[in-house]
Amino acid sequence: MIPIAKPIIGEDEINAVVEVMRSGVIAEGQKVKDFESNFADYVGTSYAVAVNSGTAALHAALLAHGIGNGDEVITPPFTFAATSNSVLFTGAKPVFADIKEDTFNIDPERIIEKITPGTKAIIPVHLYGQSADMKSIMEIAQDNDLIIIEDACQAHGATFEGKKSGSFGTGTFSFYPTKNMTTGEGGIITTNDKTVAEKAKMIRSHGSRQRYYHEMLGYNLRMTDIAAAIGLVQLKKVDEFNDSRIRNAQYLSKSLNNIKGISLPYVDRRCKHVFHQYTVRIRNGITRDEIISLLNKRGIGTGIYYPLPIHKQPFYKDLGYSDSLPVSEKASEEVISLPVHPSITRTDLDTISQTLRELLS
Structure with missing residues (x-):
């Protein structure tokens, strides 16, 4: 059988995992920090926050931008359910705008039709590995004071006019085994906003900046050093x-x-x-x-x-x-x-x- 997808895991990834296992530092540690730094450099953002899935990245990114009850978030319906489910997790409402027939990505003209006084953000999805029309979408966002959270879970390394997906607004990526690169399971948030990055880090770790001191409601969304070690190797490939x-x-x-x-x-x-x-x-x-x-x-x-x-x-x-x-x-x-x-x-x-x-x- 010629499979529809197949993760490529080699000796480099295996050796990286063994190194972590032998170190005894298995939870969120230096490997995660290194992976965050390297991935931010790759995408072209100032910060990256590693989490345990692409869904967690979407959820935490929305929360880090303060999106919640009463807000509306425009997104396409032709995507994986996690895109809009993450909006529901925050208490906000997904509002669906139709896609373009050629690219399968959200149609900017349909976005404009869906904007209301309650609209807070747009989640364009870079479906199948091709960027949405970020020039038009960024103009719409700027004209209407809207947040952009990119669902780049299928678009590692994709670009629009030479700029990488995940660097226009706040980016979210998945590292599920079938993706263009994997950490086994995992996700990451990319951003140039220091406040968003700091909030995302607290959200992924029980709302804490300092252990056992909780500043906000948070979750356990942490990436392991095992996953990050795989990611560091995969990022080179x-x-x-x-x-x-x-x-x-x-x-x-x-x-x-x-x-x-x-x-x-x-x-x-x-x-x-x-x-x-x-x-x-x-x-x-x-x-x-x-x-x-x-x-x-x-x-x-x-x-x-x-x-x-x-x-x-x-x-x-x-x-x-x-x-x-x-x-x-x-x-x-x-x-x-x-x-x-x-x-x-x-x-x-x-x-x-x-x-x-x-x-x-």
């Missing part, structure tokens, strides 16, 4: 991983070009798309389920990201959401992601393209 993903995506697009009924990934010329996922749309009459079943029978892994927009999820319908967001709804019915991760070979890519060409011809 992420650009190489991304370059491999980009080459694989370009090869696949060239191989799949001119097949009727399939729309290939669109790359905004202003962006460096790091292809966390290579996502196509199936539009030629054959059902997506049939395509997936046939691909799986041929040993090709696939993914659907995402089969149901958040505003259509049962939990959100129970909360009273009944929006009509047609671009997101249509995308959820058509998208299929194909393997382009660094572990796959040119032979694997040929197998994927030849099989798809055969099935769709």
